[in-house]
Amino acid sequence: MSRLVPFICCMYGRVTWRGLPLLTPLPPGLPRVLAAGKKDLVDFPVLNEDELEEQFVRGSGPGGQATNKTSNCVVLKHIPTGIVVKCHQTRSVDINRKRARDIMREKLDVVYKGELSEVVLKKKEAELRKHEKRKKANDNLERKRQFKEALAADSTPGSDTV
Amino acid sequence: MWRTSLRAGCRGCRGFGPKGIWGSHAVRRCSAPAPAPAPAPALPAGRITARQAVDVWKRHFEERGVTEPDNSSHYIIAHLLGAKTIESLEHGKLTEFLSREKTEQMWQLCTRRLSRMPVQYVIEEWDFRDLTLKMRPPVFIPRPETEELVELMLTDLEMEPGAKVGADGQRTCLEVGCGSGAISLSLLNSMPQLKSIAVDQSQDAVDLTRENALRLGLQDRLQVYCIDVLKDAETVVSLCSPVSALVSNPPYLFSEDMTSLEPEIFRFEDHAALDGGKDGLKVIKQILTVAPQILTNHGRVYLEVDPRHPPLIRRWVEANVEEMHYVETRHDINGRPRFCILQKKKSNKDHRLDQD
Numbered sequence: 001m002s003r004l005v006p007f008i009c010c011m012y013g014r015v016t017w018r019g020l021p022l023l024t025p026l027p028p029g030l031p032r033v034l035a036a037g038k039k040d041l042v043d044f045p046v047l048n049e050d051e052l053e054e055q056f057v058r059g060s061g062p063g064g065q066a067t068n069k070t071s072n073c074v075v076l077k078h079i080p081t082g083i084v085v086k087c088h089q090t091r092s093v094d095i096n097r098k099r100a101r102d103i104m105r106e107k108l109d110v111v112y113k114g115e116l117s118e119v120v121l122k123k124k125e126a127e128l129r130k131h132e133k134r135k136k137a138n139d140n141l142e143r144k145r146q147f148k149e150a151l152a153a154d155s156t157p158g159s160d161t162v
Numbered sequence: 163m164w165r166t167s168l169r170a171g172c173r174g175c176r177g178f179g180p181k182g183i184w185g186s187h188a189v190r191r192c193s194a195p196a197p198a199p200a201p202a203p204a205l206p207a208g209r210i211t212a213r214q215a216v217d218v219w220k221r222h223f224e225e226r227g228v229t230e231p232d233n234s235s236h237y238i239i240a241h242l243l244g245a246k247t248i249e250s251l252e253h254g255k256l257t258e259f260l261s262r263e264k265t266e267q268m269w270q271l272c273t274r275r276l277s278r279m280p281v282q283y284v285i286e287e288w289d290f291r292d293l294t295l296k297m298r299p300p301v302f303i304p305r306p307e308t309e310e311l312v313e314l315m316l317t318d319l320e321m322e323p324g325a326k327v328g329a330d331g332q333r334t335c336l337e338v339g340c341g342s343g344a345i346s347l348s349l350l351n352s353m354p355q356l357k358s359i360a361v362d363q364s365q366d367a368v369d370l371t372r373e374n375a376l377r378l379g380l381q382d383r384l385q386v387y388c389i390d391v392l393k394d395a396e397t398v399v400s401l402c403s404p405v406s407a408l409v410s411n412p413p414y415l416f417s418e419d420m421t422s423l424e425p426e427i428f429r430f431e432d433h434a435a436l437d438g439g440k441d442g443l444k445v446i447k448q449i450l451t452v453a454p455q456i457l458t459n460h461g462r463v464y465l466e467v468d469p470r471h472p473p474l475i476r477r478w479v480e481a482n483v484e485e486m487h488y489v490e491t492r493h494d495i496n497g498r499p500r501f502c503i504l505q506k507k508k509s510n511k512d513h514r515l516d517q518d
Binding site: 054056062063064065066067068069070071072088089090091092093094095097 | 229230233234237246247249250280281282288289290291292302303305306307309310313411413414415419423424426427431435436466468469494495496498500
């Protein structure tokens with residue numbers, strides 16, 4: 001496992017080590033998965049179109065100008081894993097196809113990387129941030145409380161400060 | 163042959179909207195009287211939720227044989243509640259009571275759908291790739307296949323960074339038969355360095371394309387003209403300085419297939435945007451004949467066609483348009499041959515100098 005860790009550090013920009021996020025610079029020359037315009041998807045697995053089966057419900061009929069249907073649900077299946085993604089989030093087939101692929105990459109990421117998958121990492125990071133935020137808020141409250149007490153003590157002349 | 167069930171003699175001649183769908187270009191002959199409009203369910207006396215309204219209308223569409231009963235009611239309610247799809251509605255919106263106004267609007271819009279008006283005309287908009295476009299009968303509604311045409315054009319155009327044409331280094335593209343402007347506007351939106359000229363024989367289409375261009379802030383890079391490429395090719399040629407790409411989703415249906423079209427199309431969309439003549443190739447042939455005079459050397463033509471066309475087009479071009487080379491056929495998402503790509507061979511002739 002210890003030999004795997006540096007490998008993983010090289011492949012992906014972010015890794016958690018014992019629950020703490022680590023930012024490791026990627027060595028040059030290693031292939032990175034880039035999804036245009038989406039920073040969050042940088043580290044998701046690449047999709048091989050040959051491994052995908054896509055179905056678009058357009059009803060029977062000739063299609064094209066001869067058909068005007070509003071159904072634009074896209075069903076994407078990843079043959080090796082059997083994962084199926086269905087997307088009809090938008091009114092554009094093209095966008096639904098792209099989103100189906102994004103969702104597929106997310107799901108494959110979980111399957112392939114388990115604990116190290118982006119979804120799990122993000123969750124851990126979010127929890128950590130939440131924890132830090134709560135701590136900061138509590139610290140602030142505590143400081144305010146002490147300040148108020150100090151003020152109260154100063155403003156009553158002659159009273160004994162404790 | 164593709165036949166969809168169409169009630170015999172069912173050729174409604176109603177007008178919708180201020181101008182009516184027949185407007186100033188009425189070409190249809192009505193041989194049968196309009197069918198009596200199907201009665202709509204009564205407006206509810208009390209308040210109903212969005213969900214209940216959807217269920218009432220879905221049932222009603224089903225009873226009246228209106229196609230896509232669930233999609234229709236879903237898109238209409240979503241639009242009324244400010245969303246594009248029912249899935250993207252805020253959680254709980256569907257179980258909220260509709261205001262009186264919204265209920266009446268729902269009834270009004272769904273009643274239009276009862277007459278088989280396409281949803282896109284009912285809500286007066288639709289999406290094409292990442293754009294939302296205004297829709298208005300009888301201007302042709304963009305089909306999902308055409309999104310792929312834009313996609314493959316963009317891939318091509320982006321792979322040839324060297325092809326600069328204009329003095330300002332910008333590339334120009336010509337669209338024949340722009341309809342609502344979907345193709346041109348989508349290209350312009352995705353390629354900031356592109357300029358486009360769009361023509362259509364329908365003034366309604368020209369107006370709608372201009373309107374959509376304005377709404378999207380793309381009017382500075384798009385010129386739109388009302389020209390019929392069949393009647394007035396010279397004007398098209400003179401308007402376009404050499405363009406690096408010509409794109410079209412021309413009318414490509416076979417005339418004999420027009421009568422079996424579903425009512426949504428037959429009754430509401432401009433037949434001139436659909437009927438490509440006996441073999442569906444009337445407009446396509448004209449485009450390819452004129453293309454060499456408009457394109458730069460190595461400029462390309464991108465066409466959406468009927469699945470039967472690609473081999474016919476290849477043969478015809480080889481025999482009749484010496485300057486054009488058939489590059490390839492691409493398939494659509496349903497696996498049908500749908501897109502033809504052709505390229506202008508390098509020529510030494512400058513067509514503009516021909517004084518015939």
